[in-house]
Every structure is written in structure tokens, then in C-alpha cells.
Amino acid sequence: xxxxxxxxxxxxxxxxxxxxxxxxxxxxxxxxxxxxxxxxxxxxxxxxxxxxxxxxxxxxxxxxxxxxxxxxxxxxxxxxxxxxxxxxxxxxxxxxxxxxxxxxxxxxxxxxxxxxxxxxxxxxxxxxxxxxxxxxxxxxxxxxxxxxxxxxxxxxxxxxxxxxxxxxxxxxxxxxxxxxxxxxxxxxxxxxxxxxxxxxxxxxxxxxxxxxxxxxxxxxxxxxxxx
Ligand SMILES: [Zn+2]
Ligand SMILES: [Zn+2]
Numbered sequence: 058x059x060x061x062x063x064x065x066x067x068x069x070x071x072x073x074x075x076x077x078x079x080x081x082x083x084x085x086x087x088x089x090x091x092x093x094x095x096x097x098x099x100x101x102x103x104x105x106x107x108x109x110x111x112x113x114x115x116x117x118x119x120x121x122x123x124x125x126x127x128x129x130x131x132x133x134x135x136x137x138x139x140x141x142x143x144x145x146x147x148x149x150x151x152x153x154x155x156x157x158x159x160x161x162x163x164x165x166x167x168x169x170x171x172x173x174x175x176x177x178x179x180x181x182x183x184x185x186x187x188x189x190x191x192x193x194x195x196x197x198x199x200x201x202x203x204x205x206x207x208x209x210x211x212x213x214x215x216x217x218x219x220x221x222x223x224x225x226x227x228x229x230x231x232x233x234x235x236x237x238x239x240x241x242x243x244x245x246x247x248x249x250x251x252x253x254x255x256x257x258x259x260x261x262x263x264x265x266x267x268x269x270x271x272x273x274x275x276x277x278x279x280x281x282x283x284x
Contacts, residue, residue: 069235077147077228085142091231093132095238096201103197103246110247124202127188131201131208138217146226154229161219161233162272168215170270174280176211177265186211193262197246212241240271257283 080087149157176186189203189211201208216237220230243250244258257275260282261268267282268275275281 065239066236069232069239073228073231073235077231080231081147081227085144086139088142088227088231088234089136089139092135092234092238095235096132096242099238099242100196100198100200100246103242103248107196107247124199128198128202131203131205131212134205134208135213138213142230144225144227144230148228149226154226154232157219157223157225157229158233158236160223161216164219164222165215165237166270166272166274168218169211170274170278172215173211174269174278176207177269182207182210190262190265192245194247195245195259195262197242197248200241200245244271257281260284 076091080091148154173186176182185204185207189207192199192202195202201212203212216233220233225233245262247259257268258271264282267280269280
């Protein structure tokens with residue numbers, strides 16, 4: 058956790074307050090609209106940056122073609138989670154907010170690490186997960202380029218289980234989704250952006266047998282690789 062991470066976490070905290078208020082007074086369907094706009098806008102910005110940084114040219118894949126259909130099919134699938142969004146309050150007190158986010162991080166790191174690692178070693182699961190590995194040097198927008206079954210197992214399940222288990226206010230949910238989307242998109246881009254804990258996911262795409270998670274489990278299981 059460096060100073061930049063803290064600055065961005067503060068920024069996300071305050072940025073998501075007006076967004077949460079707007080969604081609170083409109084309709085929960087706008088949670089879906091928000092993640093759609095955030096993912097699209099952020100990955101488009103990443104692509105533009107990657108295009109203009111010569112050392113990252115090799116990371117640019119022809120993703121703005123047929124591949125985008127799968128990206129947006131997965132994105133559209135998240136609309137089915139909207140009926141299950143069930144918040145009663147707009148904000149959490151700061152202490153509850155922090156405890157919940159820590160809980161989400163522990164649950165998501167654990168589930169993501171083990172489901173992801175198992176997806177590499179189990180031949181039935183690899184059949185689905187290998188789709189995501191078509192890109193050895195992915196681009197931001199390919200963060201959710203995955204077989205829909207793999208997307209449910211390694212994305213939706215690990216990152217939505219925390220809120221389902223520990224509860225959420227609308228603001229806590231929006232903050233969490235913002236953090237998850239930023240991490241997913243940035244960790245698949247070639248950009249060395251200071252806010253992400255999934256710093257070595259790019260190496261996972263090259264070597265495939267390291268960096269299955271993002272916080273703790275890679276260190277515990279000695280699967281962390283920084284080179
Ligand atoms: Zn993988
Ligand atoms: Zn990936």
C-alpha cells in the first residue's frame with residue numbers, strides 16, 4: 058500500500074458519493090449503467106494511452122473487433138444481478154465501511170485465488186479459462202474477455218460474494234465496484250498506473266503458473282512472481 062493507493066482510495070470514496078446519491082434517487086438499474094459506463098470509458102482511455110506509449114505497442118491486440126462481442130456479452134450478463142441488489146441505506150458509517158471493504162478484499166482474494174488456480178490445473182475448468190488467456194499481452198478492455206462460465210466463476214462469484222456475505226449500503230457497493238473495475242481494467246492494460254493491488258496479473262498472462270490472486274494467497278502459497 059503506497060501513498061498513491063491511499064490517494065486514489067480517498068478519491069474513489071468521495072467520487073462515489075454523488076454517484077450513489079444519484080442512483081439512490083433514480084433506480085438500482087443505474088448501478089448496471091454505471092459499471093457499463095465506467096468499464097467502457099476507462100478501458101477506452103487505457104487503449105488511447107497504450108497506443109501513444111511506444112513501448113506498449115506490443116500490448117495492443119486487435120480487440121476492437123470480434124473480441125468485443127464477448128466482452129460486452131459478459132458485461133450484459135451482469136444485468137441479471139440487478140434484481141438481487143438489495144440495499145437499505147445510502148451510506149455506511151466510516152468504521153462499518155472500512156470493515157466491510159476489508160471483508161470483501163479477504164473473501165475476493167481467497168475465492169479468486171483458489172478458483173483461478175484450480176481453473177489452470179483442472180482440465181475441465183481450463184477448457185473455459187483458456188479463452189481469457191488468448192491474450193498473452195492483454196489490453197485494458199480485455200479484462201472481462203472470458204468464456205461466460207469462466208466469467209461467472211472467476212469474476213462475478215469472487216467479487217460479489219463479499220457484499221452478499223457482509224452486507225452493503227449503496228455507497229459501499231458503488232465504491233467496491235469502482236475499485237474492482239479499476240483494478241480489472243488497469244491490471245490488464247500495459248499501464249503502470251499507481252492504483253492497483255493486482256500488479257502482477259500481466260506476468261500471469263505470460264507465465265500462467267504464477268500470480269493467481271492479488272493480495273495474500275500468492276504470498277502464502279509462494280506463487281508470487283514480480284519479474
Ligand atoms: Zn489465468
Ligand atoms: Zn487476466
